[in-house]
Amino acid sequence: xxxxxxxxxxxxxxxxxxxxxxxxxxxxxxxxxxxxxxxxxxxxxxxxxxxxxxxxxxxxxxxxxxxxxxxxxxxxxxxxxxxxxxxxxxxxxxxxxxxxxxxxxxxxxxxxxxxxxxxxxxxxxxxxxxxxxxxxxxxxxxxxxxxxxxxxxxxxxxxxxxxxxxxxxxxxxxxxxxxxxxxxxxxxxxxxxxxxxxxxxxxxxxxxxxxxxxxxxxxxxxxxxxxxxxxxxxxxxxxxx
Numbered sequence: 398x399x400x401x402x403x404x405x406x407x408x409x410x411x412x413x414x415x416x417x418x419x420x421x422x423x424x425x426x427x428x429x430x431x432x433x434x435x436x437x438x439x440x441x442x443x444x445x446x447x448x449x450x451x452x453x454x455x456x457x458x459x460x461x462x463x464x465x466x467x468x469x470x471x472x473x474x475x476x477x478x479x480x481x482x483x484x485x486x487x488x489x490x491x492x493x494x495x496x497x498x499x500x501x502x503x504x505x506x507x508x509x510x511x512x513x514x515x516x517x518x519x520x521x522x523x524x525x526x527x528x529x530x531x532x533x534x535x536x537x538x539x540x541x542x543x544x545x546x547x548x549x550x551x552x553x554x555x556x557x558x559x560x561x562x563x564x565x566x567x568x569x570x571x572x573x574x575x576x577x578x579x580x581x582x583x584x585x586x587x588x589x590x591x592x593x594x595x596x597x598x599x600x601x602x603x604x605x606x607x608x609x610x611x612x613x614x615x616x617x618x619x620x621x622x623x624x625x626x627x628x629x630x631x632x633x634x635x636x637x638x
Contacts, residue, residue, distance in 0.1 A: 492582025509587035
């Protein structure tokens, strides 16, 4: 999305895809962490050739330090909610198949909650706990939805499920793992989406299918990195206390 916005403005930004070539040639030194492969070919966007020689000098010039974001990228990201990117990223055909298997009707009134866990527990500086989601859910009238679904990378413990049951006054439905394109499409099909501090569910929030859908996202993706958090906060114009 950022790249399209910058190109539309007449810019020619460099694209660093080294990470995705590392996926093909390396394995993580930490068994708890994962290299994620390129996934945009699912939408007809192939992995660009890794032709730029990213020397240390070029990295110092073009790549921001950890916790920083290039001003031009920040400006472009601040505009992603003003452009309809849904034609570029159509909902995956696998979403309907997964929903059918789960017994979820995508046209029904349902709430989706995304929990980013998995290697986030080891790699992320901020991993949103179930208790935090329960606190905000308790302030919302979620009982009006026909069903409430929690999507997570890894299973919730019995204690965590108990927290959500007590908060929602009913047992939500759970979907653990599954094909990420299918899950992304289901998140986009919800009437109410509570995202994690994850670009996976945050991007789903930007691509919601139902005109009256509501998205609730955390304001702080990273602790102490206000310049980066400000970019994500710019996706919406309102806050919930």
